[in-house]
Amino acid sequence: MPLTPTPRTPEHDQDGWHRAALLILDTINCFDFEGGEQLEARAIGAAQAIVRLRDEMRARDWPIVYVNDNFGHWHSDSSALVAAAVRGGSRLARILQPSATDYFIIKPQFSGFYATNLPVLLPKLGVRRLILTGVATDICVLFTAADAHMRDYQLWVPCDAVAAESDERSNWALNIMAKAMGANIDSTTELSLDCWRERSEAHCGS
Template sequence: MADRDRSDIALLIIDMVNALDFDGGETLLPTALEAATHIAALKRRATDAGVPVIYANDNYGQWRSDFHRVVALCGGSGSRGAPLVEQVRPEATDYFVLKPSNSAFHQTPLERLLDELGVRRLILTGIATDSCVVATAMDANVRDLKLFVPRDCVAAETAERNDAALEVMRASLGGDTRIGARITADDFRGTQ
C-alpha cells in the first residue's frame, strides 16, 4: 500500500459490479444506472483528490472466484448489469473486497484495510440502499466511522424503500445524505 493512499476518508462502492440476475434486478436497473452516473462523477473527483476507492462486492457464492472474474462475469455480454459495470469499472489503483453477505464488513478484510489507510470517514454508494448499503452503514456506525451516503449515489427497487433506508442512515446513524456533487474538496480533506 502506497503512503499516498493514506487518507482519513474513503469512497466505498457497494455491489455496483452486479449482474442484476435476481428477482427485482430488472426493476432496480433504471435507478441503479442513474446512481452509477453520479457515482462515476464522484469517483473521478475523489480519485483526483487522492481519496482511496474501495469496491465491496458480493462473491455470488463463487468461492473459487476473485474480483477480476466477478467484473468480467458481470460486465460481459448478456449480463443485465453490464451497463452498470461500464459506468463504474474499477481501475488498477482501486481496492476491493469480496463479501459473502449484505454488509461490506461482515467476514471481509474491510475493517483492516480502512485501519491501514487511516480512514475515519466513509462515503457509501451503491445498491441496494435498503439492503447492503444500510447493513454496511450500521456496521460502519458501530466502528465509529463518520458517514456520507449521497442520496443520488444509491438505489433500491422502489423509491419508498430507498427513501426509508436513507432516513434511517440520516436520522439514526448520523449519515450526511447530501447529493454527491455537494461533497466538496473540503470534505475530502476533512476541513469544514
C-alpha cells in the same frame, strides 16, 4: 501471463483523519434476480454521481474501495466477477469498472464489514470518513452503514449515488441512516467533498 498490478497499503495503520474512502457497493452485478431489472435501471441513474465522486477521489489520491458480493461463487476473484458481469450484459458494470489502483473487497453477506478484510484495510489507508454509494440502499448499503457507524466512522451516503428497487425503499433506508447513524444524506449536487469534510471535522471537534 503477467499478474495485474494491485494497490499496496502501508504496513502499519496510518493517521489520516483528513482523508476519506469511497465505498462502491455491489455495482459489479448481473442483476439476474427478481427485481434486478428495476434495480439496475435505478442504479444507472445513480452512476453519474458515483463516477463524479470516483473521479474526484482519484484526483486527490484518496482510496476507492469496491465492496462486492460474491454471488455464491466462493472461488471467484475481482477480475472474474467483473468479467462475468460485463459478459452478462450489465450496463452498470461497464460504466463502473474498477481500475488497477482501486481496492476490491469480496463480501459473503450484506455488510461490507462482515467476514471481510475491510476492517483491517481502512485503518491502514488512514481514513475515518466513508462515502457509501451503490446498491441496494435498503440492504447492503444500510447494513454496511450500520457496521461503519458502530466503528465510529463519519458517514456520507449521497442520496443520488445509491439506489433501491423503489424510491420508497431507498428513502426509508436513507432516513434510518440519517437519524440513527448520523449519516449525511445530502446529494452530490447539494454537498461537496470539501464541505462534508469541514462539517464532519466541526462535528468531531477537530
